[in-house]
Amino acid sequence: MKVKTLTADIVILGGGSAGTIAAIKAKEKNPDAKVIIMDKGPIESSGAIGRGMDALNIMASPGYSTPEDVVEALTKVSEGVIDQETAYVLGEKSKDVIKDLEEYTKREPGDLFPTDKDGNYVTNYLHPTDAPLYLAMDGEDIKRGLASRVKKLGVEVLSFTPATKLFTTDGEISGIFGFNIRTGQGYFINTPTVILTAGCVGKFGLPRDGYLSGIYEFPGNTGEGYALAYEAGAEMVNLECFQTNLLMKDYNGPACGYVVYPRGGYGVNAEGNKYWTHGYWSGDMFLAVWKQFQEGKGPIYLKMDHLPQNTINGLEKVLWGTERTTRGKFHLDRSESYHCWDSVEQGLEEITLCSGHSMSGIKVDKDTKTTVPGLFAAGDCASVPHQYLTGAFVFGAIAGQQAVDYAATHKAKPVGVNLEILAEETERPLKLESGLAPSDVEFKLRARISQYLTPPKSDPLMQKMLWWCKRIREQDIPRIKVNDYHDLIKVTEIKSILVCAEMAARASLFRTESRWGLSHFRLSYPARDPKWDRKQVVIKKVGGEMTLEAVEVPAFKWDFPEYLEYEYPKMEFDIGEGYHPPKNDNVDPWLEEKYEREGFEIPRRIVPGGK
Amino acid sequence: MTKTEVREYQWIKPDKEKCISCGQCVNFCPRDVLRLGEDGFPYMKYRDDCWYCDVCTYICPKDALHLEEIPYLIK
Numbered sequence: 001m002k003v004k005t006l007t008a009d010i011v012i013l014g015g016g017s018a019g020t021i022a023a024i025k026a027k028e029k030n031p032d033a034k035v036i037i038m039d040k041g042p043i044e045s046s047g048a049i050g051r052g053m054d055a056l057n058i059m060a061s062p063g064y065s066t067p068e069d070v071v072e073a074l075t076k077v078s079e080g081v082i083d084q085e086t087a088y089v090l091g092e093k094s095k096d097v098i099k100d101l102e103e104y105t106k107r108e109p110g111d112l113f114p115t116d117k118d119g120n121y122v123t124n125y126l127h128p129t130d131a132p133l134y135l136a137m138d139g140e141d142i143k144r145g146l147a148s149r150v151k152k153l154g155v156e157v158l159s160f161t162p163a164t165k166l167f168t169t170d171g172e173i174s175g176i177f178g179f180n181i182r183t184g185q186g187y188f189i190n191t192p193t194v195i196l197t198a199g200c201v202g203k204f205g206l207p208r209d210g211y212l213s214g215i216y217e218f219p220g221n222t223g224e225g226y227a228l229a230y231e232a233g234a235e236m237v238n239l240e241c242f243q244t245n246l247l248m249k250d251y252n253g254p255a256c257g258y259v260v261y262p263r264g265g266y267g268v269n270a271e272g273n274k275y276w277t278h279g280y281w282s283g284d285m286f287l288a289v290w291k292q293f294q295e296g297k298g299p300i301y302l303k304m305d306h307l308p309q310n311t312i313n314g315l316e317k318v319l320w321g322t323e324r325t326t327r328g329k330f331h332l333d334r335s336e337s338y339h340c341w342d343s344v345e346q347g348l349e350e351i352t353l354c355s356g357h358s359m360s361g362i363k364v365d366k367d368t369k370t371t372v373p374g375l376f377a378a379g380d381c382a383s384v385p386h387q388y389l390t391g392a393f394v395f396g397a398i399a400g401q402q403a404v405d406y407a408a409t410h411k412a413k414p415v416g417v418n419l420e421i422l423a424e425e426t427e428r429p430l431k432l433e434s435g436l437a438p439s440d441v442e443f444k445l446r447a448r449i450s451q452y453l454t455p456p457k458s459d460p461l462m463q464k465m466l467w468w469c470k471r472i473r474e475q476d477i478p479r480i481k482v483n484d485y486h487d488l489i490k491v492t493e494i495k496s497i498l499v500c501a502e503m504a505a506r507a508s509l510f511r512t513e514s515r516w517g518l519s520h521f522r523l524s525y526p527a528r529d530p531k532w533d534r535k536q537v538v539i540k541k542v543g544g545e546m547t548l549e550a551v552e553v554p555a556f557k558w559d560f561p562e563y564l565e566y567e568y569p570k571m572e573f574d575i576g577e578g579y580h581p582p583k584n585d586n587v588d589p590w591l592e593e594k595y596e597r598e599g600f601e602i603p604r605r606i607v608p609g610g611k
Numbered sequence: 612m613t614k615t616e617v618r619e620y621q622w623i624k625p626d627k628e629k630c631i632s633c634g635q636c637v638n639f640c641p642r643d644v645l646r647l648g649e650d651g652f653p654y655m656k657y658r659d660d661c662w663y664c665d666v667c668t669y670i671c672p673k674d675a676l677h678l679e680e681i682p683y684l685i686k
Contacts, residue, residue, distance in 0.1 A: 041641040045666045050641050160643060181643060211684040212659060213642070219662050220642060250685045325665040326681050333686055439659065486643055486657055 001179060001423040003186035008036045008156075009407035010400075011176050012195045013163050014225065015039035016047025016218075017389055018379030018396030019197035020146040021100070025400035027153040033404050035155045036189060038178050040162040040220045040489070044147040047199065048218045048356075048380070049389065052140035052322035054259055056098075056113075057388035058127075059135040060091040063120035067091030069131035072560040076128055077282045078359055078385040079515050080534050080562030081238065083554050086366040086384055089398075090391050095121075097393040098135075104145035113137055124262035128280055128564060134262055140322050161187060162224065164426060164492045166194060166232045166375075169413035173232070173374030177422060184485040186423055192410040193374045193403040196362065197396060198225030200243075200380035201500045203493065205350030205454060206446035207252055212439060216245055216252050216349050217380075225381030226353065226361065227496035230503065234370040235363040236539040237383045239500075240507035241519045242351045242455060243358035244286050246279075248302075249347030253324035255302045257281070263311055265304040269297040272341065281357055282386075283517025284566035289348055290455075290518050291569065302344040312338050348518075350446075351454055353500055356392065358519065359385035360504075363538065368399040371540075374410065376403050429491050435481025438490035445472055445494060449501050453508070456521040456571075462505045469502045502546065507537045510548045514568055526568045533562065622679050623667060625652045629675035636667040636676050 010026055012019045015037040026035050039046055058074075060067045070091030071084050098121055102112055109115050114122045114136055126134035150157065160181050167175035173194050179186045202217025213219040230236055246267070248255040257267070261279035269275045269292045276288035292298050304312055316338050320328035336343040355361040361383035368376045378395035387395070429435070445468075452465035477495060482488050513529035514522045538551045623645070632651040645667060646656040653676065655661060663681045680686055 041643060042639050045639045045664075045670070046641040051664050051666055051669065207685075209684045211682055213662050214682065214685045215662075218641070219660070251681070252685070325669070326663045326678060329678070330681055330686065333680060 001184050001186045001427050003188050003419045003423050005419070006036070006187060006189045007034070007412060008189050008191040009033040010035045010193045010195060010403045011189050011191045012037045012197055013176065013228070014047070014196070014198035014379070015043035015150070015157065016197060016199055016379060017049055017146070017392040018399070019195070020150050021393050021396040022195050022197060022378060022400035022403070023150050023155045024146070024153060025397040026404040027155055029401050030404045030408065031153070033407060036158060037150065037155055038158045038161050038163050038176070038187075040160065040181070042159045043150060043157055044144055046218070046220060047143070048221070049139070049143050049323070050218070051325055053137060053142065053389055054139065054256070054318050054322045055137050056094070056135045056390045057258055058090065058133050058386065058390045059094045059121070059123050060133070061121045061123040061135060062095060063116070063118065064123040065131040065133050068558065069129060069133060070094070071558050073127040073129045073131070073133055074385055075558070075560040075562060076564060077280070079528070079564060081359070081515070081536055081553060082385050083365070084556050084558055085554060086364075089366045090384060090387055090394050093394045093397075094390050096397070097390055100393065100397075101139070101142055101145070104149050105142055106145070112139060126258060126262055126280055128278060128282065134258065136262075138318070138322070158187060162489055162492070163228065164489070165422070166228045167415045167417060168232055168372065169415055171233070171373065172410075172413060173372060174413040175415040175417070179426065179485065179488070181485045181489050186419075186426070188417070188419055190412045190415060192412040193376065193407050195399045195403050196225040196229055196375065196377040196381055197379045197399070198228075198381050200354030200356065201226055201352055201497065202354070203442070203446065203497060204352045204500065205450040206443065207350050209250060212442060212446070214252050215352070216247050216254070217352055217354065221380065222493035223353070223496040223500040224492065225377065226503070227499040229362040229370060229372070229375065229377065229381070230499060230539070230541055232372050232375060233541055234372045234375060236361070236503060237363045237536045238360040239353065239503040239539060240511045240537055241359050241516050242453070242504065243349070243354045243360075244351050244455065244518060245281055245349040245357060246286065246289055246346050247349050248327065249299070249345045251324070251327060251330045252349065253327055255344055255346050256319055257302065259318055260302055260304055260315060263315060264307050265302060265315070267300055267346065268303045268341065269300050271297060275300065282564055283519035284564045285517070286348060286519065287517035287521065287566060287568075299345050301342045302346055303341045304338050304344070305341045350450055353504060354380050355383045355385070356380040356388050357386065359383055364395070367402050368395050369402065374406060427488070429480050429482045430488060432481040436476060436479045438480050438482055438487055438494060441472070441476050441480055442490065442494050442497070444476070445497060445501070449497075453501070453504060455518050456523050457508050459509060459522075459524045462509055465501065465505045469498055469505070473498055503539050506546060506548055507539060510537050510550070517564065517566060521568065523571065526571060528563065619658065620683065621655045621658060622663070622682060623653075623655055623661070624677055624679055626675045626677065627652055629673045631673055631675070633672065635670050635672060639670045640667055
């Protein structure tokens with residue numbers, strides 16, 4: 001591997017929604033700044049919205065809803081574990097996203113987003129509040145619009161070039177290293193700032209059908225943002241709140257409750273009955289789904305057949321035309337129709353970690369600063385509860401502006417690294433003569449994550465997961481053998497997933513209560529405990545060790561409800577007394593004599609051909 | 612034996628009458644799944660990294676690429 005050394009003012013890891021807008025806003029603020037995007041793929045199509053998106057799920061739209069409404073909704077769905085000031089910024093700046101996206105896509109008001117006769121943007125009800133905060137979108141082309149603007153502004157884009165290592169000097173960000181997964185060209189970039197916009201931990205639990213890429217989140221998002229931040233010493237929060245979204249079963253794409261519910265659809269169980277009061281993706285709804293299955297009322301479905309025919313047709317058009325466009329093919333192949341109540345079978349996603357739809361990630365303030373100087377984070381890897389795509393744009397933009405200011409007053413510090421040794425270590429899996437396939441190690445790790453961490457969470461199972469983390473880290477990862485650079489990045493991905501699994505298990509064991517419905521339903525502590533109100537579990541690497549601490553969130557400015565309306569079930573599993581068999585003598589002379597005579601040797605009695 | 616000769620099931624297939632081997636599908640696949648084979652036509656070199664996202668079909672200027680079905684394990 002040859003390594004090219006570059007310098008930059010800002011390096012953005014991940015050219016998805018947050019990363020591209022960060023680059024745009026940085027260059028717009030200072031056109032002379034050298035901004036580099038590193039992305040695992042091409043920025044025109046990579047990330048969660050490569051094939052489009054159908055809504056901005058949180059929006060304070062003038063005439064319909066306010067930033068305070070956003071704070072109210074997010075305080076409730078995060079059950080009080082939130083920085084309200086950051087949530088307010090999300091609401092306050094959400095309307096700017098509308099104008100930016102219309103400009104980048106060159107689309108008129110009323111086309112990309114619905115407008116009313118006064119020119120206001122029409123939001124609908126979705127969240128567990130009295131304010132409409134959901135803005136529909138016909139956003140099939142927004143990623144191309146963003147990519148085009150990025151390139152026009154002179155941002156350097158390193159396509160197919162993910163990062164594998166972050167560097168700090170005297171505790172401040174000083175460099176980043178990665179390689180091109182097609183050519184093997186290495187890049188070391190000396191920089192005073194890095195913005196992590198590398199997405200969620202989409203590859204985490206194993207999908208039930210066993211297809212490693214058959215996941216809800218974009219499968220290029222494997223937790224590098226989380227892992228690199230943790231390794232660089234940044235604080236991580238809410239890793240115990242697992243995302244377990246309600247999806248279209250098997251297809252594992254959005255069903256999509258957020259498109260269908262605001263238009264009158266709702267979820268029903270196998271008996272055709274509505275099983276919960278709302279369809280918002282909060283832990284109480286997931287708990288309600290889990291309950292259906294425990295009571296033998298699964299499968300569950302997304303019911304639409306009672307809606308007007310043209311509404312159903314319109315839903316098919318939106319759902320089959322954006323975000324996951326092979327949804328239609330999936331249904332047609334199964335002869336399913338949205339005009340039939342039990343056609344869209346739903347299922348809970350394998351567990352993942354994500355901020356956008358949930359709340360785990362790198363700890364950031366309202367300015368997207370992490371706890372490491374020079375390191376900023378936005379989008380699904382930065383913890384702003386339930387920020388969705390809106391948050392990726394709002395905080396991506398802030399990150400770009402903040403980083404460009406920081407770079408104006410901070411020069412990149414020198415990095416003490418031997419690039420030859422770094423390249424050699426990186427390429428080691430290519431040089432092994434034989435070894436384990438990365439897909440096998442990934443399968444094994446993700447299968448264990450699903451088996452030991454899926455809620456309801458069991459303490460002994462989570463402890464066992466920690467045993468597996470150590471074993472896979474020490475015994476399996478060093479044995480991975482790859483044949484090319486495309487597969488070499490999978491070693492980094494597996495390491496990232498592993499670090500995230502350990503953080504998730506330790507954070508879950510640290511929080512001695514249950515909260516967020518199914519997302520942290522812990523069998524040893526099956527109820528919310530007020531002593532954990534407004535407290536985050538903060539994880540940080542100190543002296544090579546993973547440390548945990550309970551830390552209060554910033555003081556609240558608004559007094560909004562902090563609990564969702566649900567109760568944890570009473571788990572009573574009385575199965576009677578059982579059969580008491582007559583007791584044998586524990587001393588077995590036959591067994592003891594055999595052991596004394598043969599030891600641990602196994603006589604060779606199977607002889608081909610006979611003797 | 613080259614990859615194109617292997618009869619491994621592939622769900623993305625080019626229409627060889629229409630395909631002009633421009634490589635757009637290869638360069639815009641967000642998961643780096645595709646390569647042009649020795650015959651000049653795209654094939655799924657890293658098949659199991661496919662997210663069945665349909666970008667390849669969408670991006671093809673000649674409407675030559677088709678995602679015939681979604682992966683067997685989930686269809």
